[in-house]
Amino acid sequence: MQRAIEEAGIPTIIIAALPPVVRQNGTPRAVAPLVPMGANAGEPHNIEMQTHILRDTLEQLVAIPSAGKIVPLPYEYKAHV
Numbered sequence: 001m002q003r004a005i006e007e008a009g010i011p012t013i014i015i016a017a018l019p020p021v022v023r024q025n026g027t028p029r030a031v032a033p034l035v036p037m038g039a040n041a042g043e044p045h046n047i048e049m050q051t052h053i054l055r056d057t058l059e060q061l062v063a064i065p066s067a068g069k070i071v072p073l074p075y076e077y078k079a080h081v
Helices: 002-007 019-025 047-063
Strands: 029-034 069-076
Touching: 019 029, 019 069, 029 047, 047 069
Parallel strands: 029 069
Antiparallel strands: none
16 A cells, blocks of 8 residues: 555655564665554653654655665664563
8 A cells, every 4th residue: 555655656654663574565665663563653651752753754754755765763662561
């Protein structure tokens, strides 16, 4: 779906918990905070972290000029299971 939207001229971006999988699947644009699967937008109930991740993701949507790039984000959350 993301590739089809890109082909229509609309840029897209994904917040990736597993950058190698994103790279393998050829996702057009992605950011990668250090987070576990299922917590792509950051630590649950941590509104500040989630807001920063979302803001930085939207900034990268504009900054990444073409598809195929994964930008690491400086946020880390480790789930204690």
